[in-house]
Amino acid sequence: MKNVLAMLRGLLGGDSQADRVVPPTGFTATLTTFTAASMAFLAVFAMALSLATGRLADRWASELARSSTVRISAPQAELDAQTRAAQEVLRLTPGVDTTRILGDEEQRLLLEPWFGPDLPIDSLPIPRLIEVIEEGAGYDSEGLRLRLAAEAPGAVLDDHTRWRRPLVTAANRLRTLGWVAIGLIALSTAAMITLAARAALAANAQVIQVTRLVGARDIYIARAFVRRFTLRALIGGAVGTALGMIAVALLPSAAEEGAFLTGLGFQGWHWLWPLVIPLLGAIVAFWATRGAALSVLKEVK
Amino acid sequence: MIELENVAYSYGGGDLLSDISLRLQPGSFHFLTGPSGAGKSTFLKLCYMELTASAGMVQVFGQDVRSLERDQVALARRRIGVVHQDCKFLDHLTVAENIALPLTVAGRDVAAEMENLTSLIDWVGLKRQQNQLPPELSGGERQRAALARAVIMGPDVILADEPTGNVDWEMSQRLLSLLIELNKMGKSVLVATHDLNLIRTAKSQISARVLRIANRKLQLAGADL
Numbered sequence: 001m002k003n004v005l006a007m008l009r010g011l012l013g014g015d016s017q018a019d020r021v022v023p024p025t026g027f028t029a030t031l032t033t034f035t036a037a038s039m040a041f042l043a044v045f046a047m048a049l050s051l052a053t054g055r056l057a058d059r060w061a062s063e064l065a066r067s068s069t070v071r072i073s074a075p076q077a078e079l080d081a082q083t084r085a086a087q088e089v090l091r092l093t094p095g096v097d098t099t100r101i102l103g104d105e106e107q108r109l110l111l112e113p114w115f116g117p118d119l120p121i122d123s124l125p126i127p128r129l130i131e132v133i134e135e136g137a138g139y140d141s142e143g144l145r146l147r148l149a150a151e152a153p154g155a156v157l158d159d160h161t162r163w164r165r166p167l168v169t170a171a172n173r174l175r176t177l178g179w180v181a182i183g184l185i186a187l188s189t190a191a192m193i194t195l196a197a198r199a200a201l202a203a204n205a206q207v208i209q210v211t212r213l214v215g216a217r218d219i220y221i222a223r224a225f226v227r228r229f230t231l232r233a234l235i236g237g238a239v240g241t242a243l244g245m246i247a248v249a250l251l252p253s254a255a256e257e258g259a260f261l262t263g264l265g266f267q268g269w270h271w272l273w274p275l276v277i278p279l280l281g282a283i284v285a286f287w288a289t290r291g292a293a294l295s296v297l298k299e300v301k
Numbered sequence: 302m303i304e305l306e307n308v309a310y311s312y313g314g315g316d317l318l319s320d321i322s323l324r325l326q327p328g329s330f331h332f333l334t335g336p337s338g339a340g341k342s343t344f345l346k347l348c349y350m351e352l353t354a355s356a357g358m359v360q361v362f363g364q365d366v367r368s369l370e371r372d373q374v375a376l377a378r379r380r381i382g383v384v385h386q387d388c389k390f391l392d393h394l395t396v397a398e399n400i401a402l403p404l405t406v407a408g409r410d411v412a413a414e415m416e417n418l419t420s421l422i423d424w425v426g427l428k429r430q431q432n433q434l435p436p437e438l439s440g441g442e443r444q445r446a447a448l449a450r451a452v453i454m455g456p457d458v459i460l461a462d463e464p465t466g467n468v469d470w471e472m473s474q475r476l477l478s479l480l481i482e483l484n485k486m487g488k489s490v491l492v493a494t495h496d497l498n499l500i501r502t503a504k505s506q507i508s509a510r511v512l513r514i515a516n517r518k519l520q521l522a523g524a525d526l
Contacts, residue, residue, distance in 0.1 A: 021405060023393040210389045213351065214450070215379035216406035217372050297371075301351045 022207055022224040025200055029232060032196045036189065036236025036281055037243070043185045044244025044274045050178030051273065052264045057171035060164055066134050067160070068141075070099075073127040074154035082152040083128050089151050090132060095139030102129040127154075189233070189281055190288045197229055197292040212300050222293035226286055233285030237278030245274050302327055302458050302489055303348050303381075308357035310343055317343055321357070321519045323512070325458060325491060330484045330507055332500050333493040334522070335514035341493040342386060344514065345460050348491070349383050350374050362457075379407055382451030382488075384461035388443045390435035397422060397431040400449045407454065418453065425449045425479065441472035448479060458489045465496055473499055481507055 070090065074082045083101065090099045102110075107126060141159050148155040201208065211221055248265050266273065302325045309319040317340045325331065325348075333341050346352040347359055350366055359366040361377050369377065390399045401411045401418055411418070422431050425445040430438060438446065444464050451459055461480065465473035477499055484490045484507060494500065503509050511522040 020394065020398065021391065021402070023391075206389075207391055210391055211402070211406050212375070213349070213378065213383065213385070213389065214403040214406055215375050215454070217375045219372075220406055220408070301353075301374075 019224060019227070021211060022204055022228075025203075025228070028196065028199065029228070032193065032229065032232045033236035033239075035192050035196075036233040036285070037240035039185050039189045039192075040237040040240030040277050040281055041244040041247075043182055043277045044241055044248060046178050046181035046185065047274055047277070048248050048264055048266060050175050050182070051266060051270050053171045053174040053178065055267070057168050057175060060168045060171065068132045068134070069158045069160075070130040070132060070148065070155050071127045071158060072130070072152060072155045073125075074152075076125070078154070079128060082154050083130070086130060086148055086152040086155040089144070089147050090130070093139050093144055093147070095134055095136060097133045097135035099133070100131045102131060186280065186284055190284045193229055193233060193285045193288040194292050197225060197289040198296065200225060200229075201293060201296045208297065208300055212297075218294060218297045221297060222290055225293045226289045229289040230282050230286045234278055234282040237281035241274050241277045245271070302362060304360040305347065305354075306358045306360075308347060308354045308359055310340070310347060310352060311355045316517055318347075318514070318519075319356075319517045323519060325489050327457070327489055328484070328487050329489050330481075330503070330509040331489075331491045332503070332509055332511045333491060333514065334495055334497070334500065334511060337495060339514040340517070341495075341514060342462050344519075345383070345462050345491070345493055348458075348460055349378060349381050379403065379454050380457050382454065382456035382459040384444070384447045384451045384459070384464045386462040386466060388435070388447040390443070390446070392435050395432050395434060396427060396438065396446050399435060400427075400431075400446060400453055402450060403454045421449050421453060426475075440466075441468035441476075444468055444472070444476055445479070448476065452483060452488075456488065458491070459483055461490070461492045463494055464492060465494060465499055470498070474502065477503055 070086055072079065072082050072086055087099055087101075090096050104122075107129065111126075141157060145157050148157060208221055212218075245266075251265055303323075304325070305321050305323045308321045310317050311319075321344070333344060335341055343352060347354055348361075350359075350361065350369075353366070361369075362380065364373070364377070366374075391402065394402070397418065398405075400422060401414075404411050404414055404418075422428055425448060427442060427446055427449065430442055430446075435443065435446070444466075448461070448464065451461070459480070464476050464480070468476070473496065480490050480492060481503065500509070500511055504511075513520050513522045
């Protein structure tokens with residue numbers, strides 16, 4: 001990081017004399033800045049996607065993995081007895097940390113998104129739910145199922161893995177795709193800067209030849225171009241990133257009920273991550289221009 | 302300073318120069334003459350390393366040109382002042398900035414050498430034109446600006462390719478006297494020209510040797526001039 005900062009300082013400090021040697025490029029310079037800006041804008045979204053799906057996968061993989069539910073459906077008269085029996089089974093099961101019977105209010109909240117707020121919960125034959133929190137390596141779900149069937153025939157164990165696993169896989173895959181997209185954006189930026197730099201170098205063939213003939217070292221000539229393109233990428237990247245971050249911040253936030261799907265966006269210190277994008281763009285531009293310049297210069301005696 | 306040993310240069314069609322040997326001594330004054338297309342410019346380009354000899358050895362300041370890195374070539378060029386036939390200016394920079402270009406690209410502080418630069422511009426008589434752009438100058442002014450740029454670094458050798466190519470006789474004499482002055486200051490000078498009057502005028506003022514390229518070979522011209 002220190003090197004990068006030193007490099008940027010050197011570039012920004014600049015050498016006004018040297019900069020005058022290569023004539024200003026005008027309109028094409030704006031194109032480079034614009035492309036850098038839109039690439040940065042896209043990168044912000046790819047990054048938001050990756051971080052959000054990462055959060056999702058982590059949450060599903062850890063939090064939900066540690067909890068499961070036992071659902072008891074039985075005639076009203078037997079419900080309490082079966083609940084007690086099931087709790088007793090759970091208490092004696094190795095790998096179960098705590099159990100907790102969900103209260104009426106909690107159940108009502110769970111059902112509310114589907115049935116509306118005025119559900120007369122008392123009059124419905126709603127099953128009782130026991131939340132089970134695991135500990136250590138977890139419990140043997142097959143064994144638990146058999147014991148529950150024997151002690152409390154109305155109890156059904158739902159350990160979530162059935163539907164959780166494909167979702168976690170999908171979320172992880174999505175996160176990977178997000179990073180791949182960022183990688184592709186970086187490569188496209190490099191390609192775009194290389195093309196732009198080569199065009200600028202070709203347009204300034206005469207300048208390069210003359211400066212070389214009066215004793216300029218390759219690195220001196222290369223630097224004049226590198227400085228410009230790095231600055232353009234940095235400025236464009238900063239503008240694009242800022243716009244991208246604003247756009248992400250303005251996304252409608254997911255409502256309470258949808259929150260378990262987690263909103264697309266940044267949370268907490270993750271807001272710092274997109275700030276890396278302009279720097280990354282500048283570094284990519286630096287190396288792309290330098291490579292292009294030095295390879296063109298090799299052809300000049 | 303610059304030494305060529307059995308040098309040949311060929312391109313696609315065949316040899317342009319062959320078996321050329323020459324040693325430029327410090328403080329010498331050479332003319333290089335010959336019909337146009339004989340390879341005078343090519344010869345100079347071999348000396349300032351824009352072209353690489355296809356055979357033989359070129360040494361610049363005691364180093365074999367073939368063994369020089371690109372950066373070493375750049376450093377050697379700072380010690381060789383070249384007046385190109387077409388001047389080769391950067392048209393977006395003023396005359397003064399063009400003259401100072403070798404200082405700029407060498408990373409020297411132009412502001413610190415402003416006194417030097419001003420007196421040099423005075424010496425070539427371009428004080429009035431120094432803030433103009435090169436395309437606004439006349440042929441003679443361009444040649445003088447090119448000469449000023451060639452000597453700003455205080456080079457050991459000055460190579461001039463048809464410096465009087467498109468200027469009138471009076472201007473030619475003025476350019477020649479500038480070159481002779483530089484030679485008297487101890488610089489080696491090599492001037493490619495087909496202007497025999499210029500050579501005669503020079504020989505009346507200094508002891509100059511005249512080389513001629515003919516039939517791909519370099520010959521020392523006799524006393525016929």
